[in-house]
Amino acid sequence: MNVDKQSKNEILRQYYGYDTFREGQEELIDAVLDGQDVFGIMPTGAGKSVCYQVPALMMDGITIVISPQISLMKDQVRALNEMGVHAAYLNSSLTYGQYKLALANAAKGQYKIIYVAPERLETAEFLAFALNAPISMVSIDEAHCVSQWGQDFRPGYLKIKTFINKLKIRPVVSAFTATATKEVREDVTELLGLRKPKLVVTGFNRPNLYFGVSIPKDKKATLKQYVSVHSDESGIIYCATRKGVEEIHELLLKEGYPVTRYHAGLDDEERRRNQDDFIFDRKPIMVATNAFGMGIDKSNVRYVFHYNMPKNLESYYQEAGRAGRDGEAAECILLFGKKDVVTNEYFIEQDRENDELTETELEIVKAAEREKLRRMTWYCYTQGCLREFMLHYFGEEMAGGCNNCSGCLNDTEVTDVTEEAILFVKGVEQAGGHFGEKVIVEMLHGSLTPKVKQFKLDQKQAFGTLKAVSLDKLSQISRQLQMNGYIEVTSSEYPVLQTGKQAEKLLFGEEKLMLREIKKESKKKVSKARSKRASQMAKSNSIFERLRKVRLDLAREEKVPPYLIFSDRTLVEMCQKMPASEAEMLEISGVGAHKLQKYGDAFLSVIRSFGEE
Ligand code: ADP
Numbered sequence: 001m002n003v004d005k006q007s008k009n010e011i012l013r014q015y016y017g018y019d020t021f022r023e024g025q026e027e028l029i030d031a032v033l034d035g036q037d038v039f040g041i042m043p044t045g046a047g048k049s050v051c052y053q054v055p056a057l058m059m060d061g062i063t064i065v066i067s068p069q070i071s072l073m074k075d076q077v078r079a080l081n082e083m084g085v086h087a088a089y090l091n092s093s094l095t096y097g098q099y100k101l102a103l104a105n106a107a108k109g110q111y112k113i114i115y116v117a118p119e120r121l122e123t124a125e126f127l128a129f130a131l132n133a134p135i136s137m138v139s140i141d142e143a144h145c146v147s148q149w150g151q152d153f154r155p156g157y158l159k160i161k162t163f164i165n166k167l168k169i170r171p172v173v174s175a176f177t178a179t180a181t182k183e184v185r186e187d188v189t190e191l192l193g194l195r196k197p198k199l200v201v202t203g204f205n206r207p208n209l210y211f212g213v214s215i216p217k218d219k220k221a222t223l224k225q226y227v228s229v230h231s232d233e234s235g236i237i238y239c240a241t242r243k244g245v246e247e248i249h250e251l252l253l254k255e256g257y258p259v260t261r262y263h264a265g266l267d268d269e270e271r272r273r274n275q276d277d278f279i280f281d282r283k284p285i286m287v288a289t290n291a292f293g294m295g296i297d298k299s300n301v302r303y304v305f306h307y308n309m310p311k312n313l314e315s316y317y318q319e320a321g322r323a324g325r326d327g328e329a330a331e332c333i334l335l336f337g338k339k340d341v342v343t344n345e346y347f348i349e350q351d352r353e354n355d356e357l358t359e360t361e362l363e364i365v366k367a368a369e370r371e372k373l374r375r376m377t378w379y380c381y382t383q384g385c386l387r388e389f390m391l392h393y394f395g396e397e398m399a400g401g402c403n404n405c406s407g408c409l410n411d412t413e414v415t416d417v418t419e420e421a422i423l424f425v426k427g428v429e430q431a432g433g434h435f436g437e438k439v440i441v442e443m444l445h446g447s448l449t450p451k452v453k454q455f456k457l458d459q460k461q462a463f464g465t466l467k468a469v470s471l472d473k474l475s476q477i478s479r480q481l482q483m484n485g486y487i488e489v490t491s492s493e494y495p496v497l498q499t500g501k502q503a504e505k506l507l508f509g510e511e512k513l514m515l516r517e518i519k520k521e522s523k524k525k526v527s528k529a530r531s532k533r534a535s536q537m538a539k540s541n542s543i544f545e546r547l548r549k550v551r552l553d554l555a556r557e558e559k560v561p562p563y564l565i566f567s568d569r570t571l572v573e574m575c576q577k578m579p580a581s582e583a584e585m586l587e588i589s590g591v592g593a594h595k596l597q598k599y600g601d602a603f604l605s606v607i608r609s610f611g612e613e
Contacts (some may be wrong), residue, residue, distance in 0.1 A: 008033075011054050015083045015593035017570075022047045024202040029055050030176070031198035032137065038174045039143070039188060039197040043204045044321035045299075049076060049174040052139040055086065058114050061136035061171075062106070065115045068145050068294070070155050071275065073115040075297040079564050080113060084594030089115040090126065103129050116155030118145075121163040130163075135171045139166055140192060142294075143175035147187035152294060161193040173197075178318065204317075204394050208324045210331045212406035213379070219335050220251065223307060226333065227257060227285070233302035234284035237321055240308035240343050242289060248307060249287040262288035263542055279561045281552060293319055298561065299326040300568040305333045309340035309380055311347060312372035313393050316379070326567035336380035344373050349493075367491035374491075378483055381476070383412055383516035411519045417477055418506070420469055421513035423487065424477055425503055427462035428487050433498040435511040437489070440497055441474045472513075480515055481506075543578075543610045547571045550602050565599060566590055 008029055013017050021029075024042055031038045032055040042048050056063035067073045073089040080087040088102050088111045106114055107129050120126045138160070140146075146157035164173060175192055177184070189197060194211030216222040221609045223237070237252075239245045242263040249261040260274040260283040277283040279298050286292065290310065304323040310316045316334070324330025348369045375393060382389045386405040391398045401408045427444045435443075435455070442449045443457040446464025457463060466474060478497075481487045485502035505511040548562075548571060555562040566574075579585040585600050586593070 007058060008054055012050070013055050013431070013592070015057070015085060015330075015592045015594065016050065017586070017588070017590045018050075019589060019594065021050070025051050025054075028198065028200050032172050033058065033172055035172055037172060037194045037197040037215040039185075039194055039199050040174070040176045041185070041199070041201040042176070043202070043206060044178050044318065045206065045325035045327070046178075046202055048141070048178075049079075051112065051176065052137065052141075052174050052528075053080070053085075055174075056137060056139070059136040061134035061462075062109070062111065063113045063137040063139055064130070064135055064171075065113060065139045065141055066118050066121070066157075066160055067115050067141040068118070068157075069142075070117070071279075072141070072294075072297065073117070075279075075561070075564075077115055079297075082560060082564050082595065082598075083592055085114040086111050087115070090120055091115075091117040100125075107133065109133075116331060118154060118159060121156075121159050127163075127166065130167065135169075136169060137172045137174060140173070140175040142177060143188045143192065144177040144179040144184045146191045147184045149181065149183040149187060158191060161191060164193060164303060168465045177263050178321070183442065193367060204396055205387065205391060205398065206247070206321065206324070207402075207404070208327055208329050209320070210329065210404050211320070211390070212331065212333045213336060213382075213386060214333070214406065215336045215380070219307060219337060220248075221565065222335060223248065223305065224255065225253070226303075226305060227252060227255075231257065232305055234278075234281060234298070234300055235286070236293070236301060236311070236319075236322060236446060237285065237287045237305045237307055239287065239289060240310075240340065240383060244307060245289055252285065252287065257285055258283045259285040259287060262286060262292040264289065264291045280555065281562050287404045290315060290319060293322055294324060297325070298322075299563045300328075301325070301330065302328075303331040303333065305335075307335055307337050308343065309334060311369070312376050313379060313390060314372070316376065317394070325567040326563070328567075328569045328572060334380065341373070341377055344376075345370075348373065356606050366493075370491045370495070374482075374489065378479060381479055382407055383410075383518060396605075412516045413519050414514050414516045416512060417480075417515045418512045420466055420477055421481055422507060423462065423465045424481060425486055425499060425506060426459075427465065428497045429499055430460045430462045431457070431497065433490075433496055436494065436496050437475070437478050441471055441478065445469070445471055445474060447471075476517075477513070480513060484511075484513065486513070543607070544571060544575050546610065547574055547603060547604050548605050554599060554602060566595070566603075572605065574603065579604070579609060579613070580608065 003573045012021065024040060025047055028038045028040050028051040040048055040051055052065065070091050070093050073091060077089045089104065090099060090102055094102065094427065103125060105111065116126070131522045140160060142152065145152050145154040145159070147153060166169065173192065174196055175188055175194060177188065215224060237248060239248055245261050245263045249259060252259040260277045262271055262274050278286040301323050304320045306316070310319065320332035323332055348366055379386065379389055384407050385401040386407040387402040388398050424444060427440055431440050431443065439451050439457070442452050443460065443463055444466040446467045448458060452458055482489060485500040486506045487497050487503065488500040489497055506513060551562045551571065553563050554565055567590055570588060573588050577588060579588060580597060582600055585591055585596055585604060
């Protein structure tokens with residue numbers, strides 16, 4: 001391989017307009033250039049594309065990128081073309097004529113990078129091309145799709161290994177995903193046939209994202225209020241059901257917002273149109289079910305608002321992570337209501353997607369789902385740092401709070417509930433692992449409900465020992481006990497409480513249980529990153545708006561999404577530095593040589609005229 005390692009920084013500068021690599025990027029690029037397979041596990045927005053695109057541009061041959069979604073491929077190819085790189089995609093969105101033409105061009109070596117849907121790999125035409133082309137790398141985007149453990153399993157991904165084995169010279173193979181679980185990691189390595197891959201796992205923390213949870217009395221009013229404050233920004237609002245999407249879409253439409261919708265009940269044509277309206281910022285607010293989003297690279301999404309709680313933290317982090325891909329401050333807000341738990345429980349019980357599973361296997365899968373749902377619910381009830389909670393769930397530790405989530409910013413009061421907690425655990429012990437939380441709370445509270453009477457729980461010592469504590473607070477204590485492992489819930493269809501592995505530490509006085517309650521939800525306090533951005537914006541608001549307008553006009557002319565011309569982050573930097581010449585413009589992160597030539601003048605003249613005023 002003819003590799004010039006020195007030039008990776010130049011490539012980053014010239015095409016992307018960035019000065020430095022982000023965490024993990026350089027390591028992965030170097031390994032690829034050394035001919036080693038790589039496996040990058042990085043959160044959404046970390047910059048995985050750069051990891052295969054930069055070496056692709058430096059190696060002699062062609063890089064084939066396998067990607068699961070048409071929209072994702074289109075977006076990446078558009079972005080590359082905008083930067084001045086010849087790239088193409090081959091998927092079912094092309095007519096047969098276009099497909100043949102693209103293959104013919106590819107055979108002539110016109111493209112450095114070719115995006116392909118996995119199903120294409122085995123077709124005779126594609127193979128005829130691939131077996132005769134100098135392929136230097138096969139790169140697999142969203143590599144978790146090969147695993148049945150992941151949420152997005154795509155059988156087509158199983159063909160990738162066979163395809164690679166058919167090639168005369170084995171190219172370097174690079175795989176990327178944002179899903180970090182052990183099962184997925186093992187599957188990717190095995191099923192894609194990675195050879196001694198260089199594994200790079202970067203942290204999952206996304207410092208630019210503010211996380212907030214709220215349990216409002218009136219969700220609609222809360223949403224309306226939120227959208228009105230953020231009316232000039234692009235955002236996604238997720239609802240649990242199609243009906244919910246329709247309702248919220250209607251609500252915002254009536255209020256006059258530029259809003260569109262997406263769910264599996266709409267026909268293909270409308271889904272495509274609505275998605276484009278969103279991506280091109282014609283309708284910058286999207287109301288959708290979780291069917292929307294995979295393959296959405298829109299970098300200027302300033303908020304992701306969950307109107308309902310999703311089924312697990314994996315889904316939540318993936319969906320919320322679609323905010324702020326440009327690195328600018330963005331918000332992820334979740335509205336929780338007890339009904340959300342019921343809806344998700346229903347979804348779990350109804351899940352018949354895996355018809356191949358036996359009854360026993362299905363029950364195991366469901367038990368795992370219930371456990372995940374429980375953790376998701378805990379997240380909503382966490383009164384501490386939300387980021388800490390989430391990162392811990394993904395196996396990363398963080399301490400001291402982030403100061404950029406509602407957990408850290410709300411006014412809270414911490415009380416010692418160790419005494420009550422001990423009585424609670426004793427009650428669980430006496431109930432002998434036969435009863436769920438509701439019945440145990442009733443027993444402790446001394447409520448003579450039919451169940452309590454039927455099972456003679458009123459004759460237990462624990463009956464009424466926590467009479468003075470409200471039912472609601474007892475539920476909170478129960479949750480807190482579960483989170484700390486003092487009690488456990490079985491994951492069967494009818495979950496029961498039993499003492500947990502850590503129970504003795506509490507019972508023997510080694511540990512205390514603290515309960516943190518929200519005194520007042522903070523409305524005034526805004527996350528640090530956000531207030532910084534807000535003040536920058538206020539100062540340069542009119543110049544920012546003008547730059548945004550030029551970007552939108554250019555995007556309409558060029559028929560590309562605005563964020564592909566320049567990201568919000570790049571515009572913000574222009575506002576701060578006010579470049580006056582082409583050379584100064586090139587210093588702005590995100591302005592590469594090709595884009596400078598194409599768009600530089602338009603932006604420079606706006607900045608100049610603003611300066612003169
Ligand atoms: P991922 O695929 O990991 O979700 P992307 O490849 O879409 O992330 O990158 C997210 C954003 O970060 C893009 O706008 C990209 O241009 C930008 N980016 C990537 N690498 C860098 C870098 N080294 N410096 C600045 N921005 C970067």
